[in-house]
Amino acid sequence: MTAGKLLASALVLSALGAGAGMWYAQEYAFYDRLPPQGELAAVAADGAPVSLALRDFQGIDGSSSPIKWRACMTLDPAAAAALPVFDKPTPLIGPGWFSCYDAGRLTADLASGAATARLVQPEMRPDVDRIIAVYPDGRAFGWQQINDKTPERGVMD
Structure with a gap:
């Protein structure tokens, strides 16, 4: 085997290893399963604190980013109606x-009106809101997304 073939093989193997490491980091390394929860702290449309009773909660989060939180749950849709409607949901x-959380399906259901987006808690962290999509049967799916409340910033900020 020539030096060129060894060098090319080492380069290809390094690229494959780096790709596998990146995939693992994106899919598994920075997520933790959350313990079951029986309630979700929220803020009603009038600003009053609300506690939503939950069933069948499954959730994940990660400390590496404020927008890693995802959740699947069942709740009383009438109780969720006290929360303000969120006008620009982006699951x-x-x-x-x-597997319980499907962003593509949520996007389609929110666009069709099959589900309603509710603002659970504004500013969970700076510039990040917690949102849930609520279905009439009580299924709900949550995520945190960056809000547009901060004005455009320049390059030098």
Whole structure:
């Protein structure tokens, strides 16, 4: 085997290793499953604190980003109606192994009116809101998304 073939093989193997490491980091390394929860703290349309009773909660989160939180749950849709409607929902894609949460389906259902987006808590972290999509049968799916409340910033900020 020539030096050129060895160098090319090392380069290809390094690229494959780096790709596999990147995939693992995006899908698994920075997510943690959340313990079951029986309630979700929220803020009603009038600004009053509200606690939504939950069933069948499944959730994930990660400390590496404020928008990694995803959740699947069942709740009383009448109780969720106290929360303000969120007008620009953008369900964020979760890792493939978190199978109860499907961002593509949520996006389609929110666009068709099959589900309603509600603002659970504004400013969970600076410039990040917690949103849930609620279906009439009580299924609900949550995520955190960056809000547009901060004015455009220049390059030097």
